[in-house]
Amino acid sequence: MNEFYESLMESERASARDVALKYARTLYPSYERLLSSKVTSTSPYYVGLSSEMGSFTHVTKRIVLVSDTVLLSDHGIGAVHKLGRTQSEVGGANLTGDPALSVSYTHTYYYGMVTKDLVRLGQWLLDAEPLLRSGLVWYGPVFTQGSSEPDGPAGPLPSFSDRSIDFVVEHGRAVDLSRAKPLASRVVRPILEMDLPFIDGLNLKDFARVTSEEFDSYTQYRDFMRSRLLELDDALEAVDSQVALERVALAIRDELNAATAEMNKAARSRALIRSGAVLGSTSAVLAAVRPEALQGALATSATLAAGATGLWPTIQAFADSTPKRTRGKWHYVWVLQKKAAR
Secondary structure, eight states: OHHHHHHOOHHHHTOHHHHHHHHHHHHGGGHHHHHHHHHTSSOOOOEEEEOOGGGHHHHHHHHGGGOSOEEEEOOSOSEEEEEEEEEEEEEOOOSSOOGGGOOEEEEEEEEEEEESOHHHHHHHHHHTHHHHHTTSEEEOOEEEEESSOOOSBOOOOOSSTTTHHHHHHHHTEEEEESSOOOOOOSSEEEEEEEEEEEEESSOHHHHHHHHHHHOHHHHHHHHHHHHHHHHHHHHHTSTTHHHHHHHHHHHHHHHHHHHHHHHHHHHTSHHHHHTTOEEEEEEEEEEEEOHHHHHHHHTOOHHHHTTSSOHHHHHHHHHHTSOSOOOSOOEEEEEEEEEEEO
16 A cells, blocks of 8 residues: 555646556556455454445444454446456467477456446545555455456446455454344344444544544554454353353443543544544444355345345345354454444
8 A cells, every 4th residue: 555655646646536547557466465465464354345435434434443454345336447458378279299389379358447436436545545554444446357348337246346255254354334233143143232432523534644643542442352352252152152242242342431531532632623523433233143144145246235135134034044053153243323423
């Protein structure tokens, strides 16, 4: 991310559309390497989101407290924007057995990015620059490639298109932004409900600057949450799991209260008051979900991506239509309510 931003000239920053296109071109050659690097890093916890571009700012402000890295991605519905072409050497058939007579040719692939609004994406990349530079958030483009130049509408592609679904399923962290709450079932265990604080009243550019520079409590709380999520793995399988879960939930609430007090103190500083900052909160539910159910729901295509069904009804439908026996490590989903209070 630092390499990308440092490569931007002032003339390029003047066009949000050009910023979005350059970002995609910069990531395309190393996209698989970036995904692999995150998987093997010492802090692989992240939150993967497939969201409408219009909610990127909304989500960015609310989720940084409970994630190490937020991976944002489009639904894969929108126009294909041409990015460029690549060439690869392809070996042909050799029927003679003589290496000197081997035939090879160059194949040209065209590639593009799928998004609804290049200008809005580019502006988000500019405004959230401090967050991307510090590794708190990043944007995973939905790439397409083919032998002909990409053009026209692309969708619908699956929710969590491209490799984002692998991120969520492998490390078991996800966020659902909705009005629906998860109900206890064979494959879903609600763990706790609480109010997550965040700094409100600032535009994204100011929020990104303040968050990356001033709030050590974010880092402290994320470290704490990482250790508690590991404890949840054992608590969910304990003989008296409900007591074990309540113990972990109580510890999380206590730590959250300390983080809220720290953020409230910062929000009431003269500098932030002058900029219009206030402390906001959004209702959040942490739920554990069996991996088969979460993977099945996230892999559901356009219907879920468009919000016509929703995550929890899809998970329940999956549970109802599969054999009773489920296994595997629990995955975790934060459910953030769309409305927030001040």
